[in-house]
Amino acid sequence: MGEETTPTAPADADEARLVERLVAGEEHAFAALVSKLGPGMLRLASSLLRDRGAAEEVVQETWVAALEGLASFERRSSLKTWLFRILVNRAKTRRARDARTVSLPSMDEPPEEDAPAVDPARFGADGHWSAPPVAWPGNTPERLVLLAESRAAISEALALLPERQRSVVVLRDVEGWSSEEVRAALDLTEANQRVLLHRGRSRMRAALEAYLSGAR
Amino acid sequence: MLTCREMTELMTDYLEGRLTFGDRLRFQLHLGTCRHCRAYLKQMRHGIQTLGRLPDQPIPKELEAELLRRFRSWKKSS
Numbered sequence: 120m121g122e123e124t125t126p127t128a129p130a131d132a133d134e135a136r137l138v139e140r141l142v143a144g145e146e147h148a149f150a151a152l153v154s155k156l157g158p159g160m161l162r163l164a165s166s167l168l169r170d171r172g173a174a175e176e177v178v179q180e181t182w183v184a185a186l187e188g189l190a191s192f193e194r195r196s197s198l199k200t201w202l203f204r205i206l207v208n209r210a211k212t213r214r215a216r217d218a219r220t221v222s223l224p225s226m227d228e229p230p231e232e233d234a235p236a237v238d239p240a241r242f243g244a245d246g247h248w249s250a251p252p253v254a255w256p257g258n259t260p261e262r263l264v265l266l267a268e269s270r271a272a273i274s275e276a277l278a279l280l281p282e283r284q285r286s287v288v289v290l291r292d293v294e295g296w297s298s299e300e301v302r303a304a305l306d307l308t309e310a311n312q313r314v315l316l317h318r319g320r321s322r323m324r325a326a327l328e329a330y331l332s333g334a335r
Numbered sequence: 336m337l338t339c340r341e342m343t344e345l346m347t348d349y350l351e352g353r354l355t356f357g358d359r360l361r362f363q364l365h366l367g368t369c370r371h372c373r374a375y376l377k378q379m380r381h382g383i384q385t386l387g388r389l390p391d392q393p394i395p396k397e398l399e400a401e402l403l404r405r406f407r408s409w410k411k412s413s
Contacts, residue, residue, distance in 0.1 A: 144410045146403070153402055157394040175398050182402050186409040236343040237375075246338025251371035252378055260384040273385060292386035298351065317347035324375075324382045 138198050142189060153182070156199060159294045160206055166277070166285050167210040170217075177213055181206045196303065203290075203304035236321035255331050269330065276326030283307075284319035291316055292323075337365045342372045346379050 140148030160181065164174035184205050185192075192201055241250040263269045277285060277293075286305055290296045296304075302312050337345070342365055348354050349362050366373055 144413070146406060146410075149406045150399075150403065153394070153399060157399070157402075158391040161392070161394050161398075175395065178394070179398060179401060179405070183405050183409070186406065235340075236346065237340070239340070242338070242340045246340040248339045248371045251339075252374045254374050255378065255381065260381060260388050263385045264388045264390065270389070273389065277386075288386065292383050293389055295387055313347060313351060313353065316351075317344075320347060320379060320382060321343070323386065324378050327382050327385070328378065 134198055135194070138192075138194070152198070156202060159290075160202065162293065163203065163286065163289055164206060164210055166289050167207070167282070168213060168217075169278075173213060173217070174210075177206065177209045180209050184209070197300075200300055200303045204306075207286075207305060234318065234322075236317065237325070252328065253332070255327075258331055263327075272330040273323075273327070276323055276330075279326075280319050280322055284315050284322070287312060287315040288319035288323065292320070337361050339365075339369065339372055339375075342366075342369075343375060346376060349376075350379065350383075 137148050137152055141152060157178065160178045161174060164177045165171060168174045168177065181202060185202055188205075192198070241248065243249040258269075263273065277288065280288060283305075287301055287307070290301045290304065291298065298309070298312055298316075301307070302309060305312075307315070342362065345354065345358065345362055349359070354362060366376065
């Protein structure tokens, strides 16, 4: 999969300036990068490791490794992609280490269920809806994230996604990354990225539907 | 004609702009005549938009402080 990784989009100008200042040792630039990229790093690390303390340690290790390797950072990729690749590798190492004591599935090729987007029972023999989706009037995205209860339901549904689906959905839909950025950070082929995104998004829709219909 | 079940498996390819010209046409043709699949597509978008609006959690103060300490010692040694 690695050799299919394509160069990522050039870093944006803001980021390029911050990197210059970081290399020059400016603390403000470092702090700005930490507050810009830190929350997303923590979110991904938490989704990979589940343990909050371990996730924070991995974020810390990542920044330390980045500072130490800053001289070798080639600006072909964006700092963001570079940092997240370090983060994913560190998280994998951490998982492998913890897996010896706690039983955890390996991260590299976990069996992803190839479940259909929608329960087949909801279609008739002709492939058309027999139990069609019902609109969600009033439950706008704004409203859903405002209410603690629905926010908790969404977080729970995210946590229940198979690992690679979760990583892709977190980066694409929560963090708003492009597919190219996600492929580069997670080392995925274009097709795999899309399949994982599709499975993850379909499950999230189903979870929202279950929550909004009061089935849970 | 695509079935509704097939439609649900093409949603992401459609949203990602990855359908071939012919499939895109078939997809849109089905959407035009099937309100259930329109509702389904709307829900997919709804889910994506909801995830995109989850509030950022700032990193904990202690972690931020520790990172700054690490930065200063990196700066001193470099």
